[in-house]
Amino acid sequence: MQGASVHRVIDPRKAHLLFRLQSARRVNTRHGQIPLSERMVSELPHAVVDEAKRSLSLTCRTRRVKCDETHPICKACSKKNRPCQWEAPHTKFKDYQPAEATSSNSASAHGGDGRMNVDGLDGTDDEGSLASRSRSPQANEDQGGHRAVPSESDGTSRSTTDLSPASIAVHSPGSPFLVERPKLQSSISVASLLRHPAEATRSHSLDDYQLTRKEAQLVHYYSEYLGRWLDCTDATRQFTLGVPEKVRKCSVLCHSVLSFAARHRRDDATADAAYQRCIALLIRRLSEPSASHDETLLCAIVILRFFEQLNVPSMTGSDAGQHLAGSSAILRASQGNHYVDPSAPTLREAAFWVYVRQCLYKATVNQQPPDIDFSLQLHPKPSSMQDSHPLARLRLDTAWANQMTWITAMIVDFCFEAETPGEQNGKLSRWNELWDAVQDWARNRPKGFDPIWHGVASVDSCFPQVYFTADWHAVAFGFYHFSCIMLHGYKPGPRFAIRTVGTLSNKDRQILEHAHAICGACRSTPEIVQLSIILCHTIFIWGPLMLDPNERNEVVQLLEDFERLNVWPTAWIITALKMEWGLATNNSF
Structure with a gap:
């Protein structure tokens, strides 16, 4: 009886107490210090024990001694004069407090069955070894304090959201259905979401349900036009082909797709209603133990990030990035083994690469290091993948495209990381490594990545024409030139603090060529949206160097067309450019 009483009062979330059982089978409860039985310990969830281990110093864990968890040096290590080492912090879902929607208008007034044969299984990717240093992500602000509409059912139930404009009234202030958002009841590591699910677990909910006609139209619209946004480096098109199959089994994913599609169609009332419903379902779903095995949550969050970006006020560009905060730990995808597969064989890994690209946008616009764990290494290397199956090319193309994406992310991190005194020689060596990685990729990539046609500028355009056979070839092309721009612009070495106005150096001309x-x-293939997204954020690096009025005018036209066709806010970018060029923001060129 006493044991049963003790079992009730122990809080399994106090993980920092549990690992101490290795040295002392006693813990504190409200009734005093009591022993824990072997049965009670064995019944504790693995996630709790793992969390307990992470709270102790690595030195004490290795020596199996008691740790008081004092930072930066615990008492046990201090007494024995031993180096005290700690594990890097893990980002948790508990830091993710999604807020309800505000439309931009109101804000402004597949993996295959067979695996490929891989040469050199014990090897790691060159780019991964270049990125061996680890940096913990900056803490994201808690977005709590908002209000959300509670769901009358969990994420496995049938959608009952009314997507008509009249349904918005349910969410108005003072509505009896509007209650305080519940606090998340668990802190699930997002990294665990990308690990392969254990047997008897589910990747999404099991209950099938029928979409309404309007919902089906929006899902069809997503598969026709928007899945391409997420699959731009994935030749297997998992977000286009796989996600629409899963929306009938997971309401969180379904409503993220509905909100994204409705927003792109400029149906703000429907988009906001679907978003409100999605957030209410998401909050409840995150508190369930099975959420750690649900790949659809990862997909939903990266899709919500696109909704968030389309919701940014066009004139101000203010972007809270709260869904980036919610999915930032996706970059701990291979935290257990420190490897990530560039061929993205699963939907989990495909979501990882979507996040990397989303992170690059925000990092470049704000000129800050991307929130990415660069201790991850790419494996297997694309050059080691061999398979005679006709569809093997899809995985190879995906791997080569994502390899270029990863190289770009490392370069952005290198260029925007804080300067450390006395490391100038080391930075130049690192710059050379990154430059070699870019050039090696360009030399060794498959021939299919070359443009099928390339022409010089004509009377119709100041820019060259270039056409590709696949989106991932074009996007890799864009990231290659972006990488070269960054490396040219941020090469370590002496530089003048003041430059001659109105003239271009040789380095500037190289940057402008890229x-x-x-x-x-972008002009040749406006339907490849990721190219225009790359234009939007890289322009903050090279835009001021553009002196030719015709080139300026054409760049502005590209940005205006992008917003008109895809609802991506660019007016604030145009305003910033004109100010940088010393032009009146309300004048044409």
């Missing part, structure tokens, strides 16, 4: 390539690709 910028022209990006602009030409």
